[in-house]
Each structure stands twice: as C-alpha cells, then as structure tokens.
Amino acid sequence: MSFINHIDTLAPSQHWPNIPPAAFLNNLRQNINHPLRLYEGISTNFCAYAALSYLVLHTNPLGYAKCMVGLYTNGQSKMEGVTFRPSEKIKQVAGTLRFKGVLDIRPADQLWFLCLADHFKGYLNFFSRRYIKEGDEDRLWASVNYAKFNRMAKQLLNLRVEAAGSDLIRPWISDLYSYIHSRMGTGTVVLYLNNTFLYKKSHTTLKLGVPTHYVVLEKIEQDDTGLITIVYWDYGARSLRQVTPAFLKKIIFGVSHCTQKKQHADN
Amino acid sequence: MALLAAVTVSSCSVPKKTLLRYYSQNQTTLDGIEASYKKLYAQKPFSLGFSDKEFNYVSITVITDSLQYIYEFGPQEEARLADTLVKYKLNAPGIISLVSKMRAMHCTWINTVDYYVAEKPQFMIFLSTRPVAFSAPFGYKQYYILAYFPEPQYFDEEGRLYASKRRRRLRKINNEVYSKINDRVCYTISENFR
Numbered sequence: 001m002s003f004i005n006h007i008d009t010l011a012p013s014q015h016w017p018n019i020p021p022a023a024f025l026n027n028l029r030q031n032i033n034h035p036l037r038l039y040e041g042i043s044t045n046f047c048a049y050a051a052l053s054y055l056v057l058h059t060n061p062l063g064y065a066k067c068m069v070g071l072y073t074n075g076q077s078k079m080e081g082v083t084f085r086p087s088e089k090i091k092q093v094a095g096t097l098r099f100k101g102v103l104d105i106r107p108a109d110q111l112w113f114l115c116l117a118d119h120f121k122g123y124l125n126f127f128s129r130r131y132i133k134e135g136d137e138d139r140l141w142a143s144v145n146y147a148k149f150n151r152m153a154k155q156l157l158n159l160r161v162e163a164a165g166s167d168l169i170r171p172w173i174s175d176l177y178s179y180i181h182s183r184m185g186t187g188t189v190v191l192y193l194n195n196t197f198l199y200k201k202s203h204t205t206l207k208l209g210v211p212t213h214y215v216v217l218e219k220i221e222q223d224d225t226g227l228i229t230i231v232y233w234d235y236g237a238r239s240l241r242q243v244t245p246a247f248l249k250k251i252i253f254g255v256s257h258c259t260q261k262k263q264h265a266d267n
Numbered sequence: 268m269a270l271l272a273a274v275t276v277s278s279c280s281v282p283k284k285t286l287l288r289y290y291s292q293n294q295t296t297l298d299g300i301e302a303s304y305k306k307l308y309a310q311k312p313f314s315l316g317f318s319d320k321e322f323n324y325v326s327i328t329v330i331t332d333s334l335q336y337i338y339e340f341g342p343q344e345e346a347r348l349a350d351t352l353v354k355y356k357l358n359a360p361g362i363i364s365l366v367s368k369m370r371a372m373h374c375t376w377i378n379t380v381d382y383y384v385a386e387k388p389q390f391m392i393f394l395s396t397r398p399v400a401f402s403a404p405f406g407y408k409q410y411y412i413l414a415y416f417p418e419p420q421y422f423d424e425e426g427r428l429y430a431s432k433r434r435r436r437l438r439k440i441n442n443e444v445y446s447k448i449n450d451r452v453c454y455t456i457s458e459n460f461r
Contacts, residue, residue: 043442098430099439104383138442201459202410203320203375203397231334239328241337 003065004029015075018095019107027108028068032061038109039236041100044137047234048144049116051190051214052152054233055258058188059157068108071115080158082119089131090114097137102236117141122148146192146254149214153190153258160261165192165254168210176249177222183257189217191232192254197247211253283446286411286454289398293372300368301392301415304377307361314378315365316461320397322370327362328378329355373397375410375460380440384431391416393440395460410460414440419450428453 010021031038035057040050056064063079070077076085094111098104114131121129128141136142144152150161164179165171173179183189195213218238219231228248231240243251290297304315312330317323318339325348329336336355340348345363352359369377376395381388392415414428420438421429426447430438437444441461445453 098436099382099442101381102383102388105386105388199461200318200326201461203460237330237335238333239335239337 003062004032007069010069010072013072013075015091016072016094016107016111017092019072019111020095021072023105024072024108024111027106028065030106031057031108032065035061036233036238037236039102039106040113040234041097041103041137044100044103044113045139045142045144046113046117046137048149048152048214049113049142050234051216052116052149052156053112054216055153055157055159055188055190059159059260068112071111072108080156082155084115084119086115086118087130090118093131093134113137113142116152120144120148120152122151124148144214146211149190149192149254150256153256157258158261159258162257162259163254165252167253170249170253171255173255176252176255177220177228177245180217180255181220181222183255184217184220187257187259190254190256190258191215191217191252192256194251194253197251283454283456286456287448289396289411290413290448290452290454296368296372297374297394297396297413300365300372300374300377301394301413303361303365303368304394305392305415307358307365308379310361311355311357312379313357313362314376315362315369316374316376316378316395317370322373325366327351329357331355378461380414382438382440389417391440393461395457397460410457412443412445412455412457412460413448414445414453414455416451416453420447420453422447 004025007025010025012021013019035054038050038053038057040046067077067079067084071084071086075091076083078084094114095107097110103109114137117137118131122145124140124143124145128136128139131141146163146165146167150163153159153161164173180189191214192211193213193215194209194211196207198213213234215232215234217230217232221229223229226245227242228245229240229242231238307313314328316326318326323342325340327338338351349359349363352362374394374396376393378393379390380393381390383389394413394415395410397410421432421434423429423434428438428445428447430436441457441459443455443457445455448454
C-alpha cells in the first residue's frame, strides 16, 4: 500500500487513452485495500481472471501494483516471468466497457482483465485469439479452460498448483468434501464449477453439463446431518450456502489447490 | 421434424404486444410487487425468487456487508423460512406476503441491479415473470423481464432503451436490449429469469 500511497499523481497515459490517471490510481488503491470487492462484471467471461486476481491481491499485492503502474505508464510490464504487451485494440477498449455493473467505473480492472485475456491463451480461444469488437469480453475470446487457469496461477504467481479435474469429466475423488477440507488449511482452493446449477437462471431441465465458472473457496464444513456449508468468493462478494454432498459432487469439475512455492522477490 | 422446428420457432418469437397486454392487465399487481420489494429492500437488502417451475421452492439471498447468505426453502419449510428471516432481522411478515404475491403472479425473480450514469451508481429493480402461457411443448422457456428505473429513461423512436440523452449506446441489462413500457418501466423477453 505504501508503494501506491507514494504515487500522488500519474500523468495521463498515451497508451490508455480512455483511462484517466486519477480513476486508475483510485481503483488500484481500492483493490489493495479491499481485494474482496474486485468485480468481474455482469455477463463477462472474466470470472477466472477475477479468481486469479484474488490470489494475486492476497499473495503479491506489491507485484500487482508495480505491474499495473508499469502497464499504465509504459504500455507494457512484467510480473514474475510474464511480460504483458497488450495489443493496441486492448489499449483502446480498456476504460470503455459499459453495462457491466461496478466494472463500468473501474478502469484499472478493465485494463487488467483485458490484458490477462489478451496474453494467456488456451484451446477455447483457438478460434477467437484477438479482441475484435465490443462484446468479445463476453465470448470465447475471454474464456478460460481449466488447464489455462492452472497455468496462469503457476506463471503469474509462481504458485505450486495441485489440480484435480478437467473441462469435461469431474474429478475422480470418492469423498470430495474430505479432499477439499484437507487442502483448505495449507493453501488457497479454487473451484471450477458448473454455474447453471450454482446460479440457476432458467427452469429448463436440459442443462449444459460443463463447468463455466471459477470461485475461490474460503470455508467448507460438514454438519452432523451431512449438509455441507461452503463460503466462497465471486462477483465481488463472499457467499454462504448449504449444499448436499451429491450437489457438491454434481457441480464441481475442478479443484485447484494453490500453495506458495517461494517468497516473492519484490517483498 | 418440420413440425418440431415450427413449434420451436413460434415459441421463440413471443409477440411483444402479448407482453404489453400482460403488463397492462396486471399492472397494479406487478407494480405493487415492485413497490413492496423496494420498501422491504430499503429495510435490509435481499433478493428473492423461485428455483423451480412449480413455484414451490423459495430462493432468498440475504445481503450483509460481509456475506451473502443464499438459502432455499421447500414447500414444507415455511416455519424455517420465517425463522431465517427473523434471524437476519428481515421483515418476515412483509417478505412472506411478497412470496405469496410473487407466487400468485408467477414471478420468478426480483432483485436490485446497480447501473452507472456519469460514474454515479443508480439502482433499478429487476422483476421476471413466467406466465403459464409460455410453457409451449419443445419451446424455450421464456421469461418476461421488467426493469423499474428510479428516473425517467431515454428511448429512441422504436422505444429502445438508451444509456444517455445523447442516445449513442443502447443500455443493456444482462446483455439484453430493453424497450419502453413507460418512462420508468422497460421490458425484454429473455431465456433467463435472472
């Protein structure tokens, strides 16, 4: 925080014409002070980048702040082994995304999510590798398959990631609750879920049986009746809900257990 | 096969005038639900809906500063619902009455959505309904969505909702384009109820 506090003002960036410096700095300060308020935006495919940002803001906030200031002032920047060189289109679009809830007024978050989606590619991005037009943030261009998420966590945070699961088949774990619970004490657990069951949006009985959403698990407990209480973070807030073991097994396609490999050089 | 396709296509293109007629016939009740929710939300934030198409399972999200509590209550769990509302200091009689009104009108979901005008947050009320007439066999389940804004909005000649007076960008909510019912109330037809 002291790094950001020492930056009183920034000159308007030539690289990011739609991001005023004051709003950028304000957004950075807010993220570092209140990392849980980070919001991926309504209807975007930024949930994986938001989950990754949760890890970044909790494990390496200084590295994040330096990377963001570097991106804003120089148009490119480095974090751990990753060098971000965002495309010209991204630089034009950042700051102009609208109708995404509070993301509308958070230009630094728009910049960050767009840079992550622009840099990291997986097989889901094969036919949509470049941001072309407004709305691509809601489409395949920004989507994140499971291997890509784990790779991002490893490369950007130098974390050790133990991953169980895949994009199509649920993890082969008989007692999912015990598996997840045992990993909660030693690192951060990110769940890859089928969102159509977690947040029901229609009453159709035919639902796509694939995962599309990432949440950070903060707590998991099972009571005497077998009911499981989970507390997870997504969409800028913590949510608590009670689920049955069968429901939990039905929605989870991936469990990523992220632990620190080494102390960050910046700290 | 052709028949199946025809049924599907016809059920997708629900005429907008049906929706307008539906609103006009039920305006007092629908606006009453919105007004009740608005009053109750001001006391303590929450969102409310039904997770099944028979309107038996009540889904409620209680919003606090630190956590969102997401609960679901089955048809035999009215007492548990009331206890939970009391536990979180919500207006239990008011919300139970709202649940009844929503069930009677086949309202599937109501919540508050934030949107931004000149960088300032504003809040609209999002209400979705699933009239029985929509349950066409093989068809998509479509929902009437009503958006209640606190201020008069901007529209073009076709009645489409715009983000500002200059009418440069359509204001989308959950990626849907909305149309005018009156200055403050807009509608769309969606495949999703939230």
